[in-house]
Amino acid sequence: MPMDKKRKLSKSAAVQTKRRKTQPVQKKQASIDALRWKAVEVPEGFDDYEGFFGLEEIEGVDVVKDENGVRFLAPVKAVKESAGEDEFQGFGDEPEESGKNKKAEPGVAKEAVKPAVKDSKKGNKKEAKDLKKGSKKESKKEHKKAQQKKAKSEAVEQEDPELETNVFAKLDDLSEPDEDFDLSEWVPLDLSPQLLSSIARLKFSKPTPIQAAAIPEIMNGHDVIGKASTGSGKTLAFGIPIVEAWLAQSTEEPSADKKKSAIALILSPTRELAHQISDHIKALCAGLATSPYVCSITGGLSEVKQQRQLEKADIIIGTPGRLWDIIKSTNTVLHSLRDIRFLVVDEADRLLQDGHFKEAEEILNLLDKGPTTNEEDEEAESEEDEEEAEEARKRQTLVFSATFNKKLQQKLAGKSKFNLMADSESLEYLLQKLNFREERPKFIDTNPVSQMAENLKEGLILCGEMEKDLYLYATILLQPCKRTLVFTNSINTVQRLTPMLQELGLPAIPLHSNMIQKARLRSLERFKAAETPNKDNNKFVTFSTSAILVATDVAARGLDIPNVDMVIHYHVPRSADDYVHRSGRTARAANSGVSVLLCGPKEAVPTQRLVAKVHAAAEMKKSSASKKTQNLGAGVVQSIDIDRRIVSRLRDRVSLAKKITDAQLAKQKVTKEDNWMKEAAEELGVEYDSDEMEKAGTWSGRGRGRKEKEKKIATEVTKGEMAALRAQLRELLSKRVNVGVSERYLTGGAGGVDLDALLRGENVGGFLGQVDGLGLDD
């Protein structure tokens, strides 16, 4: 059997099929090629010692051996139909219908036939070749990735194959539709009964303002640029019309000779957001009799699997990088994208800037003109150019964000055809590529006054430059019952703060872009799964029931994590827009929340200016009513005056935790570098001696001082000393913190101070007064 495609029939059909067992499964005889094989997911870090790369499996297939040889009896859905009827949604993603599957006999196919060869029967040999090349390349790539991952000594938790979806599915806990649910506020939007019933399941009693304004425009065929504050329901503002269009289209007769094409492509700047959008749309579709196939195409997860998903997708949500990688590596997915009717650019201002520029441009190019990399293809494409340009006109472009910088906003809202110089690096150039079908897309701004959520309270804590760790700890301690998101400006800081907070007994979880994708999703899942206190019955809550996500700005955009009560900006945001998006992770969908900036002395003034800029429009409106124009934005952010006496009583804890963390990180780093040197020495065939290497000057040049310092810390703190430090810290953590005058105590385990009250301006500077009434012991 060729090594690049190997197939097995899985025994696990019975286990997999528990969920749907009402109908007996109809089976029919099929050739091995006609079966819908699924690539076996080989865990990352798994070397191909056993030759598992390229292995494929299938479930629910009976292998019948009789005098005529071997036959395969497969569920009807598991057998491919002729072109145009491809409605099967793939094994592995959805449980298959059950019944007699338990009897399925495992067997191994005699010969593997690559899907590309089947495609070639349809007349496209090139595609087949590309796919073949692609899958070999994929194996190599996966292998290389596995090697790289092995080299990474970063602790990554065990992977969970189920993690790639449903991380955000707050909406997945769907109840049966309530027939009495009042949907009258949705009626003016003229939605189909199926979709209304889905909305009733979600228990959304009325559309949010952006939904009420954007849905009719989109359903009337307009291009839309939607601006609305964070957490205001923008995803379903474009999600509902897309699903509605899919429902209308799915009732039409499919044309027999037409390849399946997706209806919508949604571009997202981050992987997590792509998965979240996908989960939101899936949740919307959960109650429908037939649902569109929704798939998210992001980096960090199996490219081969995503390639297959793309081919059958109705709604594609992707990050430009991975999407472009797949498109480049195979032409078989092009047809999925060419005929899309909706192009959505979510978090447009970020997506059209940052590092996504090139790939986004390539994708937009392709949507209008097709691939330009291959001469053969180009020739074929040119004949169809006109036809395709016409097709492109049919596409609606929807652009959404909570923030649009002024220039971008003017360009977007003003007109679609810009007077451009031939500057392919400019943002305008990319905007032109969006190829709006209308000269003037509908610009909808449902909250022109403020981009910030209505129920958000903002605070600023002024502290010493070197005291941020201490104030971070104090702030978290003052809000012990909260799910908190801490933003930093660097990956290193996430890697340092997370273990430090953990040493302090806090449930800190890291999130940054250097983590492998499954670890990123796992972190989000853990954060989301952490229980929140039941505020209604004032239940006693300990830290074990809250969670702290320490993240870079990778978590700043679009993430909809329920019940984030507090956002702390450990580093001040780099821009006013970043401040809006970070703070927008709390106070979502009519909930309340607080956003706290930790500012060093030098940061205070520029930060206040930055925040004032965000609030200037709102203030301007207010002040024009009262004829005051001074200090715009000032006063919106409440200065939080934490009693320094309490903070100073936490200092020893933080110093110890820092010392332990620094030593640990230095050790990890030295070990990592040592391993790297060892491997390099092995490859060169020389003996490795770290001290000799060091003496010989391997560590000369830039960074030598830092490395030496790290090595010193790493070797200075012995195992025994580390254990002693930990014991000391444990001792400190077990003691109550004497808060002074009132002789009340703040513990690390429970209780806290009402930061909300401080933010309301009550008891400013009167922290101790708040300790009363919190039920803390004497």
Ligand SMILES: Nc1ncnc2c1ncn2[C@@H]1O[C@H](COP(=O)(O)OP(=O)(O)OP(=O)(O)O)[C@@H](O)[C@H]1O
């Ligand atoms: N009509 C509605 N009624 C109540 N809740 C809604 C409604 N529509 C959406 N939501 C909920 O509101 C929350 C925020 O929605 P969404 O993530 O789409 O916000 P957003 O405007 O895209 O935010 P951001 O700017 O941060 O990306 C989600 O939990 C979503 O399920």
